Amino acid sequence: MEILSGLMHGFSVALQPMNLLWCFVGVVLGTVIGVMPGLGPPATIAMLLPLTFLMNPAAAMIMLAGIYYGAKYGGSTTSILLNVPGESASVATCLDGYQMARNGRAGAALGIAAIASFIAGTFGVLMLMLIAPPLAKMSLAFSSPEYFALMALGLAMVVLLGGDSMVKALLATLVGLWLAGIGTDLFSQTSRFTFDRMELLSGIDFVVVAIGVFAIGEVLANMHERGGMPAIAVPKGLRNLLPTMQDMRDSRFAFANGSLVGFFIGVLPGAGSTIASFISYGIEKAVSRHPEKFGQGVIEGVAAPEGANNAETGGALIPMLTLGIPGSSTTAVLLAALVLWGFKPGPLFIPENPAMFWGLVASMYIGNVMLLILNLPLVPLFAQVLRAPTYVLYPLILGISVVGVYTTSSSLFDVWLLAGFGLAGYLMRKLDFPSAPLILGVVLGGAMERALRQSLMMSDGSLSILVARPVSAVMLSLALLILMVPLFGKFNAWRLKALK
Amino acid sequence: MRAPSADFWSGLALGGLGAYIIVTASGWEYLGQDGPGPGFFPLWYGIAMSALSLWLVISSLKTQSKIDWSDAPRALATWGAFAAMCAAFKWIGFLPAFALLTFFIVAVMYRRPLVVAATVSVALAAGFYVLFPLALGVKLP
Numbered sequence: 001m002e003i004l005s006g007l008m009h010g011f012s013v014a015l016q017p018m019n020l021l022w023c024f025v026g027v028v029l030g031t032v033i034g035v036m037p038g039l040g041p042p043a044t045i046a047m048l049l050p051l052t053f054l055m056n057p058a059a060a061m062i063m064l065a066g067i068y069y070g071a072k073y074g075g076s077t078t079s080i081l082l083n084v085p086g087e088s089a090s091v092a093t094c095l096d097g098y099q100m101a102r103n104g105r106a107g108a109a110l111g112i113a114a115i116a117s118f119i120a121g122t123f124g125v126l127m128l129m130l131i132a133p134p135l136a137k138m139s140l141a142f143s144s145p146e147y148f149a150l151m152a153l154g155l156a157m158v159v160l161l162g163g164d165s166m167v168k169a170l171l172a173t174l175v176g177l178w179l180a181g182i183g184t185d186l187f188s189q190t191s192r193f194t195f196d197r198m199e200l201l202s203g204i205d206f207v208v209v210a211i212g213v214f215a216i217g218e219v220l221a222n223m224h225e226r227g228g229m230p231a232i233a234v235p236k237g238l239r240n241l242l243p244t245m246q247d248m249r250d251s252r253f254a255f256a257n258g259s260l261v262g263f264f265i266g267v268l269p270g271a272g273s274t275i276a277s278f279i280s281y282g283i284e285k286a287v288s289r290h291p292e293k294f295g296q297g298v299i300e301g302v303a304a305p306e307g308a309n310n311a312e313t314g315g316a317l318i319p320m321l322t323l324g325i326p327g328s329s330t331t332a333v334l335l336a337a338l339v340l341w342g343f344k345p346g347p348l349f350i351p352e353n354p355a356m357f358w359g360l361v362a363s364m365y366i367g368n369v370m371l372l373i374l375n376l377p378l379v380p381l382f383a384q385v386l387r388a389p390t391y392v393l394y395p396l397i398l399g400i401s402v403v404g405v406y407t408t409s410s411s412l413f414d415v416w417l418l419a420g421f422g423l424a425g426y427l428m429r430k431l432d433f434p435s436a437p438l439i440l441g442v443v444l445g446g447a448m449e450r451a452l453r454q455s456l457m458m459s460d461g462s463l464s465i466l467v468a469r470p471v472s473a474v475m476l477s478l479a480l481l482i483l484m485v486p487l488f489g490k491f492n493a494w495r496l497k498a499l500k
Numbered sequence: 501m502r503a504p505s506a507d508f509w510s511g512l513a514l515g516g517l518g519a520y521i522i523v524t525a526s527g528w529e530y531l532g533q534d535g536p537g538p539g540f541f542p543l544w545y546g547i548a549m550s551a552l553s554l555w556l557v558i559s560s561l562k563t564q565s566k567i568d569w570s571d572a573p574r575a576l577a578t579w580g581a582f583a584a585m586c587a588a589f590k591w592i593g594f595l596p597a598f599a600l601l602t603f604f605i606v607a608v609m610y611r612r613p614l615v616v617a618a619t620v621s622v623a624l625a626a627g628f629y630v631l632f633p634l635a636l637g638v639k640l641p
Contacts, residue, residue: 054636167552167559171514174549178521178542185538190528192538193521216582220575223609391610392620395602398582399628402594406641412589415641419583426575430567431510449541457535 003129010358014366019059023363026063027370030070034090035078035382039397041071042329042439043214047400049207049337050407057341058356062363064337068330069121069313069364072273073371076113076306077382080106089273089309092281096294096301103297111241112299113306114375115248116255118368120307123259124266124314125364132350132357136322139347144458145465148451149472149479151444154269154325155437156479161275162434164496166486169437172428176441177448179204187453199413206336207408209442212418213435214329215401217425219394241376243299251303257283258307265308266315269327273312277305314364321345321357324447329436332443504560506567511556518553521546578609594640599625 013019033044045064052060075090080097093113100109142150155173162169182193183203194200243251258280265276284304285294294301317334319325324346326332338345343353350357375382405418428435459465467473485491521542529537581604588597599621607617632638 051636051638054638167556171549171552171556174545174552175514175517177545178517178549181542187534188529188538190538192528192542193524216579220579221571223574223578224571389610391606391612392624394578395598395605395620395624398585398601399598399624402586402598403628403632403638403640407638410639412586412641415586415589419579419586422582423579426579430569430572431506432565432567433510452541453536456540461531461535 003133006133006354006358007129007362009354010360010362013058013355013359014062014362018056019062019359019363020366022055022059022063023066023367024370026066027070027073027367028374029063030067030072031074031371031374031382033067034071034074034076036074036388036393039218039393040214040330041068042210042333043218043397044071045330045333045337046207046210047215047397047404049210049333049340050404052337053340053407057338057343058359060341061334061337061356061360062367064334065317065360065364066367068334069310069367070371072121072310072313073114073117073375074382075309076117076302077110077379080109080113080302081383089277089312090305091274092277092305093302095281096297096299099295099297100299100302105297107241108243108247108299109297109302110379111376112243112247112251112303114372114379115243116251116258116303116307117310117375118372119255120259120262121310121313121368121371122365124263124311125361125368126314127263127311128314128317128364129361132318132322135318136347136350139323142323142347142471143469144451144454145469145472146475148448148455149466149475150323150325151448151451153475153479153482154319154327155440155444155448156482157269158327158437158440160482160485160495161272162437163432165432166483168431168433170483172433172435173437173441176438176443177445179209179438180442180445181449186450197413199411204417204442205405205408205414206442207340208405208414208417209421210333210336210439211401211404212421213425213428213438215397216418216422217429217435219397220422220426221429222390223394241379247299250299253287254280254284254300254303255307257287258304259311262308262311263315266312266327267318268315269319269325272316272328273309276308276312280304280308317360321349322347324349326440326443329439332436332439336443505563505565507560507565508557511553511560515550515553515557518546518548518550522550574609578605581605589641595625595629598628 014023029044030041033039033041044067048064052064072089075085076093076097079085079090079093080101083094083098085091085094097109097113100106159166159169159173162172178193182200184191184201191201261280261283262273262276265279266273281301281304284300285291288294288300316327316331319327320331320335324335326335335345343349343356401418402415405414408414425435428438455465456463466476485495525539525542525546528539530539530543531537581601585597585601588600602621602624603617606612606620607614632640
């Protein structure tokens with residue numbers, strides 16, 4: 001009953017004309033970003049974040065979330081037409097989607113991708129709506145030791161799946177923690193790592209790091225791309241984009257598989273939609289009556305991964321909203337957005353901000369419908385984005401990045417920091433250091449240190465408090481086990497296989 | 501003798517950062533009467549960073565990782581132009597500096613005709629002016 005009344009309240013927020021407009025802007029922008037190889041949702045959301053300070057926070061959150069799940073819809077277009085995934089989450093879609101397009105079934109592949117995305121995306125929102133409020137209530141019992149352990153577990157998961165080398169992922173996390181520690185220590189008013197610069201006394205803004213590493217780093221890493229890629233033509237007319245009844249029958253299990261796998265993988269920090277889509281593709285192939293046809297253009301091979309990467313969004317928002325723990329780069333940026341607008345994601349977020357939470361949930365239902373309607377007839381239009389010359393796109397991204405950072409702080413020092421983090425982002429890509437652990441380290445660093453110090457204050461300086469409480473002991477043991485995975489050959493081989 | 505790999509140099513750089521964190525954090529209170537001091541947390545991640553960097557350096561000596569740096573000149577030239585644009589804000593303001601950066605990227609990095617480069621740079625700068633200061637009331641650098 002509580003959920004139903006919450007949802008009604010949410011629809012009254014989401015259906016306000018301005019919120020509907022921002023939802024539409026978000027999903028269209030997300031689709032375009034998804035179509036475009038290279039520029040991903042974290043970079044786009046980070047770039048636009050400073051501009052949202054001019055907006056109502058609920059409308060801004062609706063738009064930013066629209067970009068997040070809209071990109072998942074758009075990512076399939078390039079996978080199917082070009083064999084180039086617009087998003088890493090759409091890599092699995094290439095396997096059968098592109099083959100279907102080559103076999104003259106591009107329309108059916110695009111159509112089933114949109115339908116699977118809609119079904120699984122809606123399932124993800126439904127589960128978010130059902131699970132988030134009770135989970136938030138449960139986590140009210142958490143105290144500082146449990147929070148510290150939870151954040152340590154979240155970071156360990158991200159490190160586990162951050163890249164081939166866990167040492168590099170851990171180092172990136174530690175650099176993130178260090179960046180988060182720059183500025184004035186709130187407990188003792190000591191200036192830490194400020195290099196005697198006044199500008200650093202209040203710390204480094206998360207926006208500067210995120211835009212630098214994601215947006216500027218992305219542009220620098222893709223400077224060799226010339227753009228204007230040739231793609232397989234999209235069939236004209238809605239009828240040619242609709243899958244046949246047989247296609248729908250063949251995809252029934254894939255819809256359910258993608259929805260469930262995507263959602264549950266999404267809840268786990270660090271796993272993300274790429275892994276979700278590959279796992280659901282693997283399950284689909286394993287249970288199929290004709291596994292030998294996978295990779296040659298079977299429709300289930302498109303429906304399962306596309307469903308999974310959309311259901312993941314709803315799952316990923318649960319720990320972010322109810323515990324304040326993001327599990328991916330995009331949710332880290334969304335978490336930072338909430339904090340910058342003055343909200344405190346965590347157990348009290350839903351009861352204290354019902355309009356924001358339920359408005360977001362309702363907008364995601366509406367956004368998924370918008371995306372289905374947009375993606376079927378307008379795929380040819382979105383495919384035109386591939387023709388956009390990169391020499392126009394890249395200066396645009398660089399310009400928006402600078403304006404975004406300057407809007408946040410009105411400081412040219414921050415613009416210089418942006419340039420520095422941009423170069424760091426490029427070098428991280430080249431040297432194979434994952435950026436997600438760095439960003440999560442920056443986002444969680446302050447809260448993690450606070451939780452640890454509060455825990456030790458509760459125990460008069462004894463670290464035993466972290467293992468004396470059962471919940472934190474279990475979570476810390478899990479974190480430790482996760483970090484020891486490279487020592488176990490078989491588990492490490494699984495990890496590397498999952499990453500590949 | 502083999503030249504040290506990129507992992508060796510990045511491990512060395514991060515090891516240096518770890519050492520700096522340890523040395524600096526050692527100067528702050530570690531554990532006081534009210535609980536852990538400002539040096540407590542940094543000291544531990546500094547130690548972890550140094551240890552992991554050492555691991556990276558040692559493992560880089562055993563295995564050779566190949567990195568394709570062929571795109572680096574383009575990336576670094578673009579970054580240099582971007583940094584020059586940031587430096588130019590103080591003197592010529594955002595819009596002219598941004599137009600110059602765009603011109604550089606289009607004409608030099610992408611070898612498009614000068615007319616195209618000039619048109620794109622003027623159009624983008626004009627678009628920024630219309631969108632940010634005029635429509636949104638956002639102050640440019």
